[in-house]
Amino acid sequence: MTTTSFLQQTVLIAGLSAATSVFAAESVGYKDTPLIPGTQWHVHDSDRPQPRIVTPGEKFSHLAPPPSDATVLFDGKDLSKWELAGGKEPKWKVENGYMEVVGSSGSIRTKQKFADFQMHIEFATPSVVKGNSQGRGNSGILMNGVYEIQVLDSYHNRTYPDGQAGGLYGQTPPLVNASKPPGEWQTYDIVFESPRWDENGKLVKKANVTLIHNGVLLHHKREYMGTTPHRQVGNYKNPHAPEMFIELQDHGNPMRYRNIWIRSIGEYDKP
Numbered sequence: 001m002t003t004t005s006f007l008q009q010t011v012l013i014a015g016l017s018a019a020t021s022v023f024a025a026e027s028v029g030y031k032d033t034p035l036i037p038g039t040q041w042h043v044h045d046s047d048r049p050q051p052r053i054v055t056p057g058e059k060f061s062h063l064a065p066p067p068s069d070a071t072v073l074f075d076g077k078d079l080s081k082w083e084l085a086g087g088k089e090p091k092w093k094v095e096n097g098y099m100e101v102v103g104s105s106g107s108i109r110t111k112q113k114f115a116d117f118q119m120h121i122e123f124a125t126p127s128v129v130k131g132n133s134q135g136r137g138n139s140g141i142l143m144n145g146v147y148e149i150q151v152l153d154s155y156h157n158r159t160y161p162d163g164q165a166g167g168l169y170g171q172t173p174p175l176v177n178a179s180k181p182p183g184e185w186q187t188y189d190i191v192f193e194s195p196r197w198d199e200n201g202k203l204v205k206k207a208n209v210t211l212i213h214n215g216v217l218l219h220h221k222r223e224y225m226g227t228t229p230h231r232q233v234g235n236y237k238n239p240h241a242p243e244m245f246i247e248l249q250d251h252g253n254p255m256r257y258r259n260i261w262i263r264s265i266g267e268y269d270k271p
Contacts, residue, residue: 028133029160044160054176060215061187066261074260082108098258107250115242116265119190124256125153127183133159138251144244146227154179166218169228174218194242
């Protein structure tokens with residue numbers, strides 16, 4: 001083999017490798033999943049348009065103190081308001097004012113249940129980036145374990161749009177991508193309204209959410225189509241009480257959370 005042909009083949013291989021990497025990046029997602037009702041997109045569709053990127057301000061509600069009528073779910077000191085499924089003691093690490101997932105310690109959920117609430121929560125994805133797409137800084141905030149707001153490192157990290165940070169998982173991508181770089185603290189300010197069924201088990205109101213990420217609106221009273229399973233279309237087949245626990249997902253990444261508080265939305269003209 002001549003030097004020239006060796007160099008030509010090296011360039012060709014490098015080019016093919018780069019093309020393969022680009023193709024892989026462009027193909028993140030699925031095309032063999034069900035269509036999302038009312039859309040042209042499959043669940044976790046790789047071809048769905050990526051939300052445009054918005055650079056958020058330096059700070060918005062970072063370290064916002066709780067209002068007087070709020071329930072503080074995590075003040076940086078202990079996990080007394082949280083448990084594993086089955087009532088077991090959570091194994092997440094608590095230090096320096098935050099909680100952190102350790103290994104495969106399991107998802108944690110609130111001991112108390114809530115309906116129709118305003119919630120503030122802050123998170124940080126790992127500063128050392130490992131993996132890509134859904135393998136990078138993955139977690140989630142799930143009401144009743146079934147209505148998920150995705151938490152993910154979506155800073156220069158392409159994934160299927162309905163699974164990026166702030167997405168209603170498997171259903172609705174955020175209006176924009178307002179993610180901060182890995183390791184930086186980010187805020188979600190959430191207004192969630194629970195679904196309702198009548199006495200005959202007929203759905204009369206879908207769950208909906210308003211979500212502000214780092215000061216940028218991602219959803220405004222956006223309805224959930226139902227539960228948010230992986231690779232499937234969710235539904236409202238299992239009626240439940242409006243009061244629900246809130247779960248923080250362990251997806252195998254060392255995610256951090258801090259400054260979590262929640263308050264009832266309340267009703268007009270009621271003291």
